[in-house]
Every structure is written in structure tokens, then in C-alpha cells.
Amino acid sequence: MKAISPVIATVIIVAVAIAISIAVALWLTGIVGGFTTVENLQITYAYVESITDDGWEINLKVENKGTATATIDEVFINGIPISTLVSQNKAEINPHVGGTNTVPIPAGQSQEITITLKEGFSSGQQVEVKLHTASGKEYPKMVTLP
Template identity: 35%
Template sequence: VAIAIVIAIAVAFWATGLVGVFTRFEKIEITAAYWDGTQVVIIAKNTGSSPAVIDMIFANGAPCITGITSSVSIGGTFSTAFSACEHNAGGSLVTGGVTNEIALHTTSGKTYPVAVLIP
């Protein structure tokens, strides 16, 4: 009986450890996104309980900036500025008073969109 109790306690501690691992999540909140006159500026914060890695920026639904490997720690911030998409990426910024959808993409497959008006 004592062995069964010890095993049950060990399993309970093991299961408690698994709960912590599987309940972590990334959550990127874009705190600012604007056109500063020459480029799009994006500032974001990781408010989740797991680090996040931003690997791409989309513009209007298509890849704009690729090959990024910016790790954002828990509570950390990410900022970037760009005036045009990479030549072969596929996306583009539309000027002339048009609202562009810019999205941060992470290695976990999540996208975090924001609208930026470019005059």
C-alpha cells in the first residue's frame, strides 16, 4: 500500500510539471504601428508566457520581409522599420492614402496583423 501511495504522489508531481509546459503560449501585442513619413514603424511586445520568434513580416497578405530570426523574450519588445518590401518577397506597400495590412509572423505559425495608413 505504501508503494502505491509513493507512486501516486510521484505521478501527481510529474503531471503537475506537464501542465506548466503545455499551458505556455506566445502572445504578441502590437503597441504601435505607423508611417513616420519615410517608413513603416512597428513596435510590439510579447505578453504571453512563452518566448516568441518573429520570422517574417507580411504586407497586404503576402511576404514582405523574410529571413528574420528575432527572438522576443517574455515581456520583451520587438521593433522594426522598413520603407519597402524585399525585391523577391512578393508583397508590396501601397501608397497614396491607402491602409495597408501589416502582419508579424512567428515560427509557431501565428500571425499578428495591424493596419497602417500610408499617405
Template identity: 40%
Template sequence: MNRGKSGISPVMATVILVAIAIVIAIAVAFWATGLVGVFTRFEKMEVVAAVYDTTDGDVELLVRNTGSSAATIDNIYVNGQPAGTYTLSGSGNVVNPPTDATICTISSDKTTGTCDPGEYIVVSITEPASGATWVPGVTYEVAVHTASGKTYPASVLIP
């Protein structure tokens, strides 16, 4: 038969198997690291400033996405109810993002906006509820609501 021909030694077989195991382990580690990066992204909006504009009679919010994932603003709430009238923009009368800031992408009707991490947006709320007006001396809870279902509140005292 095959006398005189020797096969691979047990030591060499072990070295080859260990090398294959290490290569597979490294591949799995790189795959898992990439997977972890996808699943650890999070949305976090921060209301940097919330003030009443005495000139226009509206409440202005300066909002920044401080998370690691994009966030879409889909509604604004005042005292837990949808705001009557509001608009999203890149600047306001009282609050403005830093001059070197990137502004969120705003829809054509100015009621929704998508903010990538680090971007700013200004929310101007004209009516706390449909047909209602701001009442002096009252503190209102205003909140930014996102498409993922999260709400980011702030308080505003109307002078």
C-alpha cells in the same frame, strides 16, 4: 509458533496506509502543478504601434511579446503576402521601445528575431512587395508572423 507476539493493530495499519496515501497525493499534486505550468505557457505578440515614416518612406511596427513564452518572428506580411524588404532592429525613426525595455534577440541578417516575454522589437518595412512602393491614401494590413504559425496583424494608412 509465534504465540505471545502480537502483530500490528488494524488501527495502526490504517493510520500508516492513510499517511502513505497522503504523501503520494502531495507528490502527485506537485508534479501535476509543474506539468500544468509547462503546458499553459502561450505566445502572444502585440503590435503596439504601426506608423508610416514620411522621412524614410517605410512602415515601422513596434512589437512586444505580451505572452508567457518566447516567440520567434520569422516573416512579415503585407496584405497577406510576404513583405518585399524588411529589417528587425532595436529602434526606429518614428517608433521606439521604452527606454528601460529589453530588446529581442535579432539574427545577423536582421530578418528573424526571438522575443522573450516582455521584450520589444522594431520592424521596418521598406517595400510592401518585391519591387513595389507604398501608395498614398491606401490602408495596408501588415502582420507579424511567428515560427509557431501565428499571425499578428495591424493596419497602417499611408498619408
């Protein structure tokens, strides 16, 4: 009986090992890629304008610098949910956030949010605006009312 030479056997074994390692690497990349998506919101600007004697407009631009869609499900003003202030007619928000309303921000995109404060605030007061996402992260920003 004739057998294959040791050199050819070694080449075949090395080729099979390389093919299996490439397949395993691609498989692991697919698994790990599913767990490495992350949201990363950044408030690129926040400014306040006085609109009436007792009212202010807070303008925010929020960018998602992460790899997953971030969904803002609540906004807090000094620790109070915006939905509570809206129901008390002390504030308005556009787009509407809070309660059952959410604002999704896809990866790489931005969203402008306008909050109108009507009463219960005074000139010179610092206001903390905190964005809360569906994943449980919070993104605070302090502004001072003019």
C-alpha cells in the same frame, strides 16, 4: 503475537496516501507545465511617418505577453512577403526578417520593427502589416499612409 492498534494503522495509511498524492500532483504539474507555454504577441503601437516624396516608414512595437519565446520568421505587407519586396528594392526592414532571418522575442520582452516602403504605395492607402511566427500564428495590423 501482538499487532498494531487500528488507530495507528489508519494514521500510517492516511500518511502514505497523502505523500503519494503530493508526489503525483508535483509530477503532473511538471508534465502539464511543459505543454502550457504559449506565445502571445501584441502590437502595442503602429504609426507611419512620411520620409520622402515616395517613401514611408512604418514603426511597430511588438510585445510578447505569453510564456514562451515567439520567433517572427516573416512579415507580410498586403499579403506579399517582405523578403520579396526587399529583393525588388521596394522596401527595407530593421531588424531584418524573412528568408532565413528570424527575430526572437522572449516572453515578457518587446521588439521595435521599422519597415521602410519605397515605391509601389500611395498616400492615403491602407497597408496591412502581418507578422508571422515560427509556430504558425499571424498578427495583423492595418495602417494608413499619410
